[in-house]
Amino acid sequence: MTEAVTLWGHWTCPFVNRVDFALAERGIGHDLVSVPPSAVRPADFILPEEFVAHSPRLEVPMIRIGEEFRVDSIPLLYWLEDRVRAAPLLPEDGDPVRARVERLDATLMRAMGGIAYGTDGATIVRAAQRLADAFAEMDAWLGDHAWLAGAGPTLVEAIAVPVYLRLPGLVALGYDRPIPDRVAEHRARTLDRPGGRHVAWSPEQADEYLGRHRAFRRRNA
Numbered sequence: 001m002t003e004a005v006t007l008w009g010h011w012t013c014p015f016v017n018r019v020d021f022a023l024a025e026r027g028i029g030h031d032l033v034s035v036p037p038s039a040v041r042p043a044d045f046i047l048p049e050e051f052v053a054h055s056p057r058l059e060v061p062m063i064r065i066g067e068e069f070r071v072d073s074i075p076l077l078y079w080l081e082d083r084v085r086a087a088p089l090l091p092e093d094g095d096p097v098r099a100r101v102e103r104l105d106a107t108l109m110r111a112m113g114g115i116a117y118g119t120d121g122a123t124i125v126r127a128a129q130r131l132a133d134a135f136a137e138m139d140a141w142l143g144d145h146a147w148l149a150g151a152g153p154t155l156v157e158a159i160a161v162p163v164y165l166r167l168p169g170l171v172a173l174g175y176d177r178p179i180p181d182r183v184a185e186h187r188a189r190t191l192d193r194p195g196g197r198h199v200a201w202s203p204e205q206a207d208e209y210l211g212r213h214r215a216f217r218r219r220n221a
């Protein structure tokens with residue numbers, strides 16, 4: 001019998017986007033328990049008991065399979081590869097997926113945060129350059145294959161997805177560099193996968209993201 005998989009999370013969290021993408025991409029059916037991060041949590045929201053008991057830092061994403069709970073997106077993605085028999089996103093030897101997961105985790109998240117939470121022009125320009133540099137590196141990887149680490153989607157796509165979802169918003173917030181053609185095509189290809197369609201944002205979600213960050217900028221400028 002297939003064990004139930006439950007994800008505690010929310011669409012606004014990039015770390016949740018990674019895990020939600022990977023689950024759907026691998027065809028792993030799962031329930032979502034909505035736990036908005038504190039920045040977007042309604043004041044009267046009550047954290048679910050199981051989440052409080054098993055997420056040590058009260059962070060999403062959290063996954064339950066059977067009686068096992070895991071948090072922290074990257075270790076969680078690797079654990080899911082071992083734990084759930086389904087189409088893998090990690091090749092046997094892990095190469096070059098693990099190294100590229102680590103690399104994009106650092107480069108994309110820092111650049112995205114700098115644009116989304118930047119409140120002065122210099123910070124935003126620096127972050128836009130970082131994102132352009134990360135895209136240039138991805139563009140080089142895409143020179144060999146249609147996917148970031150080989151002939152098919154891997155966990156590296158899961159790490160790129162949060163930026164891909166937010167890209168129109170990041171452009172509106174100040175990302176003014178070119179997007180390499182191969183990266184733009186890879187974005188479209190990734191968002192058209194089962195995982196991409198599963199995590200895709202509606203126009204209302206995209207508007208909410210942009211509105212929230214514009215308001216943050218106005219408050220903190």
Ligand SMILES: N[C@@H](CCC(=O)N[C@@H](CS)C(=O)NCC(=O)O)C(=O)O
Nearest residue numbers: 013015037038058059060061072073
């Ligand atoms: N290293 C963690 C980071 C997870 C994280 O920071 N999640 C945020 C939301 S995006 C969170 O739950 N923060 C606690 C809060 O909002 O109260 C991971 O990769 O999963």
